[in-house]
Amino acid sequence: MYIRPFDPWKSKLCTCPFKYTLNVYTGCDHACVYCYITSYIPNAFRVRTKENLLPKLERELRKFDRRYIIALSYSSDPYPTIERELGITRKVLELFKRYDVRCLLLTKSDIFERDLDLLSELRCAVGITVTTVNERKARLLEPNAPSPKARIMSLRKARKVGIPVYARIDPIIPFYTWEDFEETLDALSFVSHITVSTLKLRPDSKKRMFAKFPELMERLWPLYERGEKIGGYHYLPREVRFEILRKAEKKITEKGITFGSCREGYRSFPSCDGSHLVP
Template sequence: MYIRPFDPWKSKLCTCPFKYTLNVYTGCDHACVYCYITSYIPKAFKVRTKEGLLPKLERELRKFDKRFIIALSYSSDPYPTVERELGITRKVLQLFKRHDVRCLLLTKSDIFERDIDLLSELKCAVGVTVTTVDEGKARLLEPNAPSPKARIRALKRAKEAGISVYARIDPIIPFYTWEDFDETLSALDFVSHITVSTLKLRPDSKKRMFAKFPSLMEKLWPLYERGERIGGYYYLPRGLRFKLLREAEKKIVEKGITFGSCREGYRSFPTCDGSHLVPL
């Protein structure tokens, strides 16, 4: 089955409403230093296509309960570089249109701008992840992803086309992306919902972070050593985590934007993931 219930971590802190997920590709070439998929996807930064995806997906969609949402994509970005040539995600969206599927799309790319004509005809909400609007920091954190400016520009065009739009500011990294939070939020002040999440480290991502950001990690890792270990992840101490989330929430709500948090044990309203934006 390509369409599966969303619960990859079985985390006690996951507050997502019930939904399904579909990863159009296997792997993601954005190669973000903090990425978690390297813990469970072999050769995670190499993008592969899925054999027989489209005909198998169409068969699954014929039986799919249209009351539920399908999220694209949480383990592999639906718009890797190769999507410009292959157009597989666009073909998936065409199937969604044919079968009247409700869709929550999340990406760290601007390629989705190509599909705005199609997305505007779907029951969908479209979101982008922007870790920071500082272009230099973004290149270091997300070396192969399109620039934050390009993502935000594409999202604005989606909104102009009448599509519900949301964003993730994720991960919040103390001493690094948190320093730019106000500027990042200001650049996203046109969206309807923002989800935030603090940096959560696994042994593999911790190793990459130390290799790429040794000075930062000298300050950051002692905080994680004093923090919690939940579901295989290192978390910031609860007090510090909630302090950051409270500050982020206040700033977001002051702009008239609804707030969500992801796997934090903190509140969200009306949903953590923005799924409330998907039309019925």
């Protein structure tokens, strides 16, 4: 089965409403330093296609309960670099249109702009992840992803054609991206909903962060040593997380944007993931 119920590792802190998920590709070439998929996808930063995806997906969609949402994608970005050439995600969206599927699309790319004609005809909401609008920091954290500026420009175009849009500011990294939060929020002030999440480290991502940002991690890791380990992830101490989340919530809601948090044990409204925006 390619369409599967979304279940983020049975995390006790997950507050997502029930939905399904589909990863069009296996692996993601954005190669983000903090990425969690390297803990369960071999060669995670190498993108591969899936065997007979489209005919198998169509068979699944014939039986799919259209009351539910399918999210693209939480393990592999639906718009890796190779999508420009292959167009598999576009073909998936064409199937969604044919079978009237409700869709929540999340990406760290600007390639989705190519598909705005199709997305505007779907029952969907489109979101981007922006860790920081600081281009230098973003390039260090997300070496192969399109620039935050390009992502944001494409999302503005989606809004102009009437597509509900949302964003994730994720992960928030103390002493680093948190310093740019207000600037990042200002750049995203046109969206309807923003989800935030603090940096959560697994052994593999911790190793990459120490290798890439040794001075930052010398300041940051002592905080995590005081924190909790939940579901294989190192979390910031609860009081540190909640202080960040409270400040983020206040700044977001002051702009008239609804607020969500992801796997934090903190509140969200009216949904954590933006699924309430899907028509």
